[in-house]
Amino acid sequence: MSTTTVNGRVESLPDDPDALLIDIVRDRLELTGTKLVCGAGVCGACTVLVDGAPVASCLMPAHAAAGKSVTTVEAIGASGLHPVQKAFMAHDALQCGFCTPGFIVEATAFCDNWRATRGTAVPSREEIGAALSGHLCRCGAYDGIFRAVADACAGRFDGDHVTAPRIEARDKVTGAAKYTVDIHHDDQLEGLILRSREAHARITTLDLAPARALPGVAAVSLLGDDRIVRYVGEPIAAVAAKDRKSALAALAAIKLTSERLPAVVGLDAGRKDDAPVVFDKASRKRAGNVSEAAGGPAPWKQNIRGPTAVFSTRAKKARNWVDEARQANSKLLVEATFRTATQQHACLEPHAAVARFDGDRLTLHASTQQVFHLKEQIAKRYKLDHDKVRVIADHVGGGFGSKASLGTETIAAIELARAAKAPVRVAYDRQEELSVAGYRPAAELKVALLPSDQGGLKALSVTAHADTGAATNSTIAGLARLIYPAEAKDLSDFDVISNLPPGAAFRGPGGPPMAFAVEQAIDEAALRLNVDPIALRKKWDPDPNRQRLYDWASGLEIWSNRKPAQDGRYRRGIGVATGYWLYLWQPKVKVEVAVKGGRIVASTATQDIGTGTRSVLADTIAREFDLEPGEIDVRIGDSSLPEGPGSGGSRVTASVMPPTLQAVRKLKAAMLEQATRKPAPGSNAPWRELIARSPDIAVVETRGEDGKNTAPGIRSPLREVGLMGMVFGWMMRRFSNIAVGAGVPSSVQVIEVEVDTWLGHVRVLNVHTGIAVGRIASPALARSQACGAVIQGLGYALYEARELDPTSGDVLTAGMEDYRIPGIADTPEIDVHFDEAGFDHVLGNSVGIGEASTVPTSAAVANAIHNAIGVRLTEIPIRPDRIVAALKGRNAA
Incomplete structure (x- = not known):
C-alpha cells in the first residue's frame, strides 16, 4: 500500500484510482480547513502544499501524492502563526473566511519564496495579483489581501503580537473555523x-x-x-x-x-402572447419569491405578473408629459432601454x-x-x-x-x-449552486426622464420587466420612487415568469439594475443641460445624507481633473453614480448581555455570514466597559439563544445595536447596585474590577422603536409615498417581520476606468466610495464590507452573466470556469469615505452598510466608460464585444 506524509504524519493512500487528494485530506483525515468549492481547480479554496508547491487538491489524484509531503493550512499555523496569517488578521483580509485557508496556503508559499530571494522588498500589486490569481473570494476581500501580503513580505509581521479587528480571525486563518459542510x-x-x-x-x-x-x-x-x-x-x-x-x-x-x-425560457419568450403558461391560476402559490419581504397583490396575465405600481405618483401626468415631449422632439427628454444580466450569488460555501x-x-x-x-x-x-x-x-x-x-x-x-x-x-455541488440556488433576476428597464424648462425634474418614468423564472415579487422600478423627487413619477414593475429556476433576493434586490438605468439617465440629462453631473444630482436630490456625499465627491481631485472623451487606443474616463438602500431593522430582536464567571457574555440568535456580527457586538460592548473586544464573549449562530435577526437587507447592526446598548446600561446599573466594594479611587479599569468581582447577572433587552428624528429631511421613506407606502410598510412588518426606519443609507461613487478601444477591454483603475450609514460600529470591518460591495458591483457591471440553452432551459454557466466573478487582479485601488452623521434617532447611530454600497457601482462604471469613449453602453455585463460593436456603430454613423 502506498503512503504519503500529511502534516508530518505518514498516511496510507486508498487503492481507489478515482480518489482525489482532497478526499483524503477532508474526508479521511478530517482536515476541513481545505475547502471544496469548484471541483475544477479554478477557485483555489482547496490549495495545499505538495513538497512545498501549491497544488489544487480537488484535481490531484490521491495516488499522485505517494511518497510526497502534503501540508494543509492546519500545519501552517500549528507551531506559531506565519507572518501571512498575522497580516491577514490585522488587515481583515477575509470576510466569510471560506476561501481564506486556500489564500493562506498560496500566500505563505509566495511569501516564503519572496523573502528567500528578495528579502524585505515590497512586492507590487501586479506581482501579488499574479501570484494569487488562481484564487477567488466572493465576498471581495481582495483589497485587504493585497495589503496583508505586501506587509508580510516586507517583514512587518515577523513579531509575535497581532491585533485583529475580527474576533474569529484566528480560527479562519488557521482553518479551525467549522462550516456546515x-x-x-x-x-x-x-x-x-x-x-x-x-x-x-x-x-x-x-x-x-x-x-x-x-x-x-x-x-x-x-x-x-x-x-x-x-x-x-x-x-x-x-x-x-x-x-x-x-x-x-x-x-x-x-x-x-x-x-x-411546452416550455418557455427567458424574459423575451415569456412575454409573448402565445407563450406556454408556467403557472395556471390554481398553482400560482407555488411560485418562489425574489424579494426579502412578502409581496402584495398584483394582476396576473399569462406569464406576466404586474404592473406593481404602488410607488408611482401622478403617474398619468408623468405619461402625458413624456408623450408631449416625445411628440415635440424635445432635446431635454432622455429615453433609453437598459438591460441587465442575471447575476448568480455564487457563494463559495454551497x-x-x-x-x-x-x-x-x-x-x-x-x-x-x-x-x-x-x-x-x-x-x-x-x-x-x-x-x-x-x-x-x-x-x-x-x-x-x-x-x-x-x-x-x-x-x-x-x-x-x-x-x-x-x-x-x-x-449542493457547484452545478446546483450555479443553477438552482437563486440569482439576481435579469431585467429590461425602459426609462424616460424629462427635465423642466427651469432645470428641475419634471417627470420620471421607469418600466421594469424582471426575468424571475419560476418566481414573483420583484421590485426594481419602484425603488426609483425614493430618490430624485419629480413632479410626477410613473413606476411600474412586472415579473416575467418562465420555465427557469426561481430567482432570489441578492444584496440590495432591485437596487443595482434600477441604478444602472436611472443613474445613466441622470448623467445623460446633465450632458443635455450642460451642467456638472454631481451638481445636477445635488440640485435634484434633497436627501441630507446624500447632500453631504455630493459635496465630498465634488471635492475629489480625480473629479475636478476629469476630461471629456479622448482619442487614441487607451482612453480614460471618470463616472459618478448614486445609490441607496432602505434603513431596515427587525422587531422583536433580543440581546442578552451578562456577567458570567467574571466575564461579559453577549448572546443573540443571529449569525455571521462574513459581515462581522461577532466583532460589531464585541466592539460595541467593549467600548461601553472600557475593555478590549477580546475580553467579550459573543455567542451567536445558535437558535436556542434569544431571538435574533436574519442577515438580510443590511438589518443586523440596526437590529442588535439598540438592545445591546440598552442591556449594557441596565447591566451596569445592576452591577453597581450589587457591588459590595467600589473600584479603587483613581483606578484606570473600574469596570474590569467590577466585572471580576460581580456575581452572575443577565439582562435581556428587546429592540424598541427609534426615537424622534432630530435632523431636517430625515423621514421614513415609506411615509413619503403616501397611503400605499404606509400599507406596504405595514405588510413588511406584519408578514416579513421587517421594519422600515427613518433615513436612507446612501452611497455616492466616483470611478475611473481605462478602455482599450481596440480590444474593448475595460480596466477599473480607482474607486472612491462615499457612504452615509451613521456611526461606524467597527471601522475595519465596515471598510471590508464597502470594498467587497464595490467588487461585487464591478462583477455585475463587467463580467457576470448566466448563460442558458434557450430551448432546453439548461444553465450553461454551471461551473466557476464558465461563470466569471472578479478575481484579485481585477481589483482597483479603493478609497472609502464614511460620513457618520444622519442617524441620531437610532440608538447607537448605526445602520447597515452592505446593500447601499453596491447599488451604484455598475452605473458609475457605465458613466465612466461613456466619459472615456463618448458611447453609452446600455446592457451589462459591458463585455469587450459590446464596446467594440458600439464604437463601430458610432463610427459608421
Whole structure:
C-alpha cells in the first residue's frame, strides 16, 4: 500500500484510482480547513502544499501524492502563526473566511519564496495579483489581501503580537473555523437530490423502490406533492447513502418517466402572447419569491405578473408629459432601454444542511442567513415543538440573500435523517449552486426622464420587466420612487415568469439594475443641460445624507481633473453614480448581555455570514466597559439563544445595536447596585474590577422603536409615498417581520476606468466610495464590507452573466470556469469615505452598510466608460464585444 506524509504524519493512500487528494485530506483525515468549492481547480479554496508547491487538491489524484509531503493550512499555523496569517488578521483580509485557508496556503508559499530571494522588498500589486490569481473570494476581500501580503513580505509581521479587528480571525486563518459542510457525526450519511432534466413536464412514473434496494442506501424520500416540474433542476426526490458514490448510484436507479410539456425560457419568450403558461391560476402559490419581504397583490396575465405600481405618483401626468415631449422632439427628454444580466450569488460555501434526530429532538447545522427564523419555519412545517428544534450556524461561507429561506437542502436533510434514523448531510455541488440556488433576476428597464424648462425634474418614468423564472415579487422600478423627487413619477414593475429556476433576493434586490438605468439617465440629462453631473444630482436630490456625499465627491481631485472623451487606443474616463438602500431593522430582536464567571457574555440568535456580527457586538460592548473586544464573549449562530435577526437587507447592526446598548446600561446599573466594594479611587479599569468581582447577572433587552428624528429631511421613506407606502410598510412588518426606519443609507461613487478601444477591454483603475450609514460600529470591518460591495458591483457591471440553452432551459454557466466573478487582479485601488452623521434617532447611530454600497457601482462604471469613449453602453455585463460593436456603430454613423 502506498503512503504519503500529511502534516508530518505518514498516511496510507486508498487503492481507489478515482480518489482525489482532497478526499483524503477532508474526508479521511478530517482536515476541513481545505475547502471544496469548484471541483475544477479554478477557485483555489482547496490549495495545499505538495513538497512545498501549491497544488489544487480537488484535481490531484490521491495516488499522485505517494511518497510526497502534503501540508494543509492546519500545519501552517500549528507551531506559531506565519507572518501571512498575522497580516491577514490585522488587515481583515477575509470576510466569510471560506476561501481564506486556500489564500493562506498560496500566500505563505509566495511569501516564503519572496523573502528567500528578495528579502524585505515590497512586492507590487501586479506581482501579488499574479501570484494569487488562481484564487477567488466572493465576498471581495481582495483589497485587504493585497495589503496583508505586501506587509508580510516586507517583514512587518515577523513579531509575535497581532491585533485583529475580527474576533474569529484566528480560527479562519488557521482553518479551525467549522462550516456546515465540515460537520461530521458518527454514522453520518450523504444525501443527494434527484432533479428534473426537463424544463416543463408531467411526471407519469416515479418508482423509488430500485433505489431503496441498493446496498448502502438508508433512505429515499419524495420531495413535494406536485407531479408537474417547471424548470430544469426542480427537486423530485432525495436519497441518503453511506457515501456519495452509493448515493449517486441510488439516484441513477430511480425509475422516472415524464410527459414533456411546452416550455418557455427567458424574459423575451415569456412575454409573448402565445407563450406556454408556467403557472395556471390554481398553482400560482407555488411560485418562489425574489424579494426579502412578502409581496402584495398584483394582476396576473399569462406569464406576466404586474404592473406593481404602488410607488408611482401622478403617474398619468408623468405619461402625458413624456408623450408631449416625445411628440415635440424635445432635446431635454432622455429615453433609453437598459438591460441587465442575471447575476448568480455564487457563494463559495454551497447550500448545505446536516440534520440529526435524537429521539424527537432535531439538531440542524445549516448554512443559513437566519438561524432563529429557520427554526420557526422548521417547527411549523414539521409540527415540532419549538424547543425541540435547534439550528446551528457557527460560520457561514457567504449568503448574499440566497440562504434566507427554508431551502430544499434543509428539507431533504431533515426528511432523510428522520427516515434513516441517522444523521444526513445534503450539500449542493457547484452545478446546483450555479443553477438552482437563486440569482439576481435579469431585467429590461425602459426609462424616460424629462427635465423642466427651469432645470428641475419634471417627470420620471421607469418600466421594469424582471426575468424571475419560476418566481414573483420583484421590485426594481419602484425603488426609483425614493430618490430624485419629480413632479410626477410613473413606476411600474412586472415579473416575467418562465420555465427557469426561481430567482432570489441578492444584496440590495432591485437596487443595482434600477441604478444602472436611472443613474445613466441622470448623467445623460446633465450632458443635455450642460451642467456638472454631481451638481445636477445635488440640485435634484434633497436627501441630507446624500447632500453631504455630493459635496465630498465634488471635492475629489480625480473629479475636478476629469476630461471629456479622448482619442487614441487607451482612453480614460471618470463616472459618478448614486445609490441607496432602505434603513431596515427587525422587531422583536433580543440581546442578552451578562456577567458570567467574571466575564461579559453577549448572546443573540443571529449569525455571521462574513459581515462581522461577532466583532460589531464585541466592539460595541467593549467600548461601553472600557475593555478590549477580546475580553467579550459573543455567542451567536445558535437558535436556542434569544431571538435574533436574519442577515438580510443590511438589518443586523440596526437590529442588535439598540438592545445591546440598552442591556449594557441596565447591566451596569445592576452591577453597581450589587457591588459590595467600589473600584479603587483613581483606578484606570473600574469596570474590569467590577466585572471580576460581580456575581452572575443577565439582562435581556428587546429592540424598541427609534426615537424622534432630530435632523431636517430625515423621514421614513415609506411615509413619503403616501397611503400605499404606509400599507406596504405595514405588510413588511406584519408578514416579513421587517421594519422600515427613518433615513436612507446612501452611497455616492466616483470611478475611473481605462478602455482599450481596440480590444474593448475595460480596466477599473480607482474607486472612491462615499457612504452615509451613521456611526461606524467597527471601522475595519465596515471598510471590508464597502470594498467587497464595490467588487461585487464591478462583477455585475463587467463580467457576470448566466448563460442558458434557450430551448432546453439548461444553465450553461454551471461551473466557476464558465461563470466569471472578479478575481484579485481585477481589483482597483479603493478609497472609502464614511460620513457618520444622519442617524441620531437610532440608538447607537448605526445602520447597515452592505446593500447601499453596491447599488451604484455598475452605473458609475457605465458613466465612466461613456466619459472615456463618448458611447453609452446600455446592457451589462459591458463585455469587450459590446464596446467594440458600439464604437463601430458610432463610427459608421
